[in-house]
Amino acid sequence: DAVFSGRSKLRGIDPKGLKAFQTLLRKYDGLTQEYARKINNLFTHLFFDNPSNIQRNSLQIALSELDKHTLSPQFHGFVEHVESLFETVVEEAEEAEEELDRAEQIRTQLIVASLLLSAVFAVALALMTSQAIAGPVQAATRVAKQVTQEDNFNLQAPVTTNDEIGSLTTSLNELIQRVKQLLIQQKAAEAKLVQSEKMASLGQLVAGVAHEINNPVNFIHGNLTHAQDYTYDLMRLLQQYQNRYPNPYPDIQSELDAIDLEFLKQDLPKLLQSMRVGTERIRDIVLSLRNFSRLDxxxxxxxxxxxxxxxxxxxxxxxxxxxxxxxxxxxxxxxxxxxxxxxxxxxxxxxxxxxxxxxxxxxxxxxxxxxxxxxxxxxxxxxxxxxxxxxxxxxxxxxxxxxxxxxxxxxxxxxxxxxxxxxxxxxxxxxxxxxxxxxxxxxxxxxxxxxxxxxxxxxxxxxxxxxxxxxx
The missing domain is CATH 3.30.565.10 (Histidine kinase-like ATPase, C-terminal domain)
Known part of the structure; x- marks a missing residue:
């Protein structure tokens, strides 16, 4: 009965305990069969031979004789071995169940810890991914804002990756440099336009001044020839007067001395010649100005x-x-x-x-x-x-x-x-x-x-x- 009452607890028995129990049954296999026949004969004699005369004393006497039989001590030893083995097996089963419960707790704890670690890893991975994507984008955005606010086209966004974000940042840097070049070209074009307009205005001014100077200079230069001819004619006439009247009146002689006539006769042709050289020089300068100012x-x-x-x-x-x-x-x-x-x-x-x-x-x-x-x-x-x-x-x-x-x-x-x-x-x-x-x-x-x-x-x-x- 003890064996069968504990059968429900045998599910957690260690396989080594079951093997020991089977070995014990095989060892006492003949004894149990013999003892069973004895009990069967006893009950047959009591209940089937004299079923109407069964008395309590007779049953006790029969059981006492069965207990005194040589098989009884052996059978009682077998039962004690079985009970001891069963108790051991039950204890092992209980310990196994306790170990199973602890293992189940550990498994639950491991599952919870794994879930927590997975959640932490997922959050860290999300933060790292967000930082890897958002960081370069934010840096590029800051550079773009700084460029537009400060007009500083020497700034460059840092390129830290080789993915699409890196390509986007590289394109932004190229765009900044392109805008810088366009602004330089625009500034240079505006400056060159201003310079060209200044040169055009200067050319018009020089051409106008040259024209205004050229007219009176040509008038002077052209009249110098006549003035020189007239001067030579007057000097020849004066020389004839001096030849005809070598001794002029005292007042005329006094005036000749005052004006130093001899010096005038020598210096006046030189003066006229220097004036001619000067007008020719002015004409050359005017011609150069007119040639230089061909901006029209x-x-x-x-x-x-x-x-x-x-x-x-x-x-x-x-x-x-x-x-x-x-x-x-x-x-x-x-x-x-x-x-x-x-x-x-x-x-x-x-x-x-x-x-x-x-x-x-x-x-x-x-x-x-x-x-x-x-x-x-x-x-x-x-x-x-x-x-x-x-x-x-x-x-x-x-x-x-x-x-x-x-x-x-x-x-x-x-x-x-x-x-x-x-x-x-x-x-x-x-x-x-x-x-x-x-x-x-x-x-x-x-x-x-x-x-x-x-x-x-x-x-x-x-x-x-x-x-x-x-x-x-």
Whole structure:
């Protein structure tokens, strides 16, 4: 009964306990069968042989005899072994159930901990993902706002990834640089437009002044010939009077002495000649101004390049003359035989005056940096040379023996607004405009060669014939 009453608890028994129980049953297998036959015979004798005479004393006597049988101690030992084994098995089953309960608790705890860890990991992953996406976007947004608010197009958003966000940031940086270049180009175009308008206004003013000066100068120059003829006629007549009347009256002699007639006879022709030279000089200057101010010519014209160079030198003549503590600048010209060149004369003259003026500035700067007591080793010189190249282009070379251009700034020479001159003296547009006129307007090439201490040479090359008529 103990065995069968504990059967419900055998589900948690260790397999080793079940094996021990089976071994015990096999050991006492014959004993249990023999004991069972004894009990069966006893009950058969009592209940089936004399079923009506069964008495309590008879049953007790039968059980007492069965207990005294030699099989009884063995069977009782078997039962004790079974009970002991069963108790052990039950205890092990209870311990197994306790272990199972603890394992179930641990499993539950592990599941809860896993869920918590998964939640924490998911939150951390979400934060990291959000930071990885939102961080670069926020940085790019801050840079974009700062650029628009401060107009600082030197700012760049940091590119920290190679994904779509990195591509977006790179595109933003490229857009900022593109806008910067467009603004620089717009500013340069506006400055060049203002400069062109100034030069056009200056050209109109110079042309008007030259015209107004030219009329009275031509009148004076033309009348000087007549005045000189009249003077010579009067002097011949006076000489005849002196020959006829060598001893004039005292009052006439007194007047002759007062005016120093002999000096007048010698000096008056010289005075008239100097006036002629002066009027011719004014006419040359006016002609140079008129040649230089050809800014109203909107089409290509075949012109003499040498005439433009001479006009430019005439305008800059005052800067070439010697000054106190300055020996002046020597102009050396080596002209080749050039045909008439199709160009915009006014614009090309502007290029010439920009390059020659820059050469003069460089020579003057070298002189100002030299000690006043220093003896000049070289005479400041500008060498202008012209020649034909391949029968299709003309070349104009303007070289000076100044200090040269530092290598660090040479790459910026043609950039708009770049200048090394003091504020108020240079706009930084001279070389930029010159490059535009030569390259874009005339389809030519403007280059330079410079070494520190060796001077600078600018080279202009433009076609003799333009491929087609252009409009400015």
């Amino acid at each position: 010519e909107a089409e290509f014209k075949a012109v003499d390049i040498h005439e433009g160079i001479e006009s430019t030198l005439m305008i800059l003549q005052h800067r070439l003359k010697p000054k106190p503590n300055y020996p002046g600048i020597q102009i050396k010209k080596t002209y080749g035989t050039l045909p008439l060149v199709e160009c915009y004369p006014g614009q090309l003259n502007q290029v010439l005056i920009n390059l020659i003026a820059n050469a003069i500035d460089a020579l003057e700067e070298a002189q100002t940096k030299s000690p006043p007591s220093a003896t000049p080793t070289l005479i400041p010189t500008i060498h202008i040379r012209t020649q034909i190249i391949d029968q299709q282009q003309v070349q104009i070379r303007i070289a000076d023996n100044g200090p040269g251009i530092p290598a660090a700034i040479q790459k910026y020479l043609f950039e708009p607004f770049f200048t090394t001159k003091p504020i108020g003296k240079g706009t930084g547009l001279g070389l930029s405009i010159s490059h535009q006129v030569v390259v874009e307007k005339h389809g030519g090439h403007l280059s330079y060669h410079s070494s520190p201490g060796q001077g600078t040479e600018f080279v202009i090359e433009i076609p003799i014939k333009q491929p087609a008529k252009k409009s400015m």
